[in-house]
Amino acid sequence: MSADKDSPVVKNAPLRWRSKIRPSDAIRNGTHGLRSRKGRTFLTAIGIAIGIASMVAVLGISASSKADLIAQIDRLGTNLLKVEPGSDIFGDSAALPKASPAMVRRIGPVESAASVSKLGTSVQRNEFLKDDNGIAVLATEPQLIDTIEGSLSHGRFLDQETSSLPVVVLGSVAAERLGFNSLDSTPTVKIAGVTFAVIGILDQSELNPDLDRAVFIGNDAAGKYLGAKVVPTGIYLRANPDHVETVRSVLPQTVNPADPNEVKVSRPSDALEARAEVDKNLQNLLLGLGGVSLIVGGVGIANVMVISVLERRGEIGLRRALGATRRHIAGQFVVESASLSLLGGVIGVALGTAVTYFYAHRQGWIVAVPLAGLAAGVAIALVLGAIAGLYPSVRAARLDPAEAVRPS
């Protein structure tokens, strides 16, 4: 008989019989189960969708708020520098040399500069009020307004002529604290008992909040009416935007050649930039919550897939009978699980983008949805789905084919 081991008719493993499936068919098989159970597919995908949506929304909202700050910084410019005296070895604030504003103006890429000199006195609305209102009295130069690119809500700033007159310009907060919101009644203030006419009120300065809480008089007027010795306590300057760092590096030497270490140079826009980074903790917390809902969603998918494998015993048996290998069966269920999760990911990305758009729009921000975040959301969902599908797919692949085709 041909079954005899020595018989030449008996052949061993014929390699020409190989099951193979085209990638497009593997995907078709893997999504067939989802397409034929649409309701369940949608409900199962919701968990992932919520997780991805919250992550995308968190990233989108923080990116939008950041984009808004950056736009603000761009608008305000990053070429405004501020020079202040550092503290000396005793911790006392030193003054800047009297000639320093002129020296600063002599640096090539400096476009404009103005000094402020804090006077050791206070400003009141009238002589009967003596409370400390936290308003600084600064003697300054007319160039200050151009240097800080400030604007006035009322009146005008000091000029060459008014710098030597008993007139004052109020910072926005100072005006508020002193109780002025217009110049209609030709208001005056008292500085060290001397009456100064208010000729202007500044708008809020986004880069220099300390100037909002100050009033400004001319350098000459400070000497003339208050008998004050004007020593610069700060210099504001605009550098050519391409040479900000160069200017910054030569400033200490220029301002105080004798003691460059006692000069502090800062860039007011840096403070705004720092604000763009503050909400990291909250962001991480929300991302964590999104991550938790992703895990819950993934477990949900694994759960539904296990049930699906039990329900589809017959289909699995049929596919094995048609020539599917264990690997093909496992692949089908992994693809199914990954597609299910991918669907959730796509819904989640759309939802998260919508939330970002809505929220940022309401805040009046620029809408910035990070594309990398969207791609990551979809990719995370895909990988998560594939992982969630591993256990169910192994169970499906392990089903004994003879058992699977048996009528239940």
Add this chain to the structure above:
Amino acid sequence: MSPVLELVAVSKEYPGTPPIRALDDVSLAVDAGELIAIVGPSGSGKSTLMNVIGTLDRPSSGQVLIEGNRLSTLTDTGLAGLRSARIGFVFQQFHLMEGSSALDNVATGLVYKGVRRQLRLQMAAEALSRVGLGHRLDQKPPKMSGGERQRVAIARAIVGDPAIVLADEPTGNLDSHTSTEIISLMQRLNDEGSTIIVITHDRDLADGLPRQVAMRDGAIVADTADVSIETVAARPLVGVGSSNDMTKRTNREGGKQA
């Protein structure tokens, strides 16, 4: 010419106390172009035999050869490959995808052969017209009669032109008229060249087929083509189990002692 299928002293035991001997030293040879009915009472091992022939299950001992290839040398993946190319299955419960058209269901029979979809659909349409459903390609199973569904399943089994078509109780869910139609279809496909093994409870249906193999307690007790079982073959098959007997569930243990 070597047989397309050969079983040599095949036994199959399922674990248990005592172990269940579902196949007991079965030897059988089937030539290409045959149409065989396997009959026997419930629990006699017909489905087990079918699974072993169809390579869904491995025998505990003995050899199975398909087209001269010893199956014991094949891995699980190798067996799947063999099924994809050489074996077509028809089941009692059809195993059709409810949401897919007749055409798509039949085309599924070629998915694991790596046939591209366009060609698959073309071949599926041909197979459907061979089973007389050329006009219902887009129909979905829920809208088809039992007979039509089984014809879709038969088309799926033959679409890849397998060496052997195995049908386990293909008429089990059908009325007698439809069952006769299905058996006639099998006969026609056999005339066209297919090698077909049909399991059936229905004595009358089996009687119409060219060769009948009778089983009881996991053993072949009659084979109209096998001269080696002369004693049994000499007697009429009705003696092995009448159609009335078949409908009763035979006590296997009792049968063994008898």
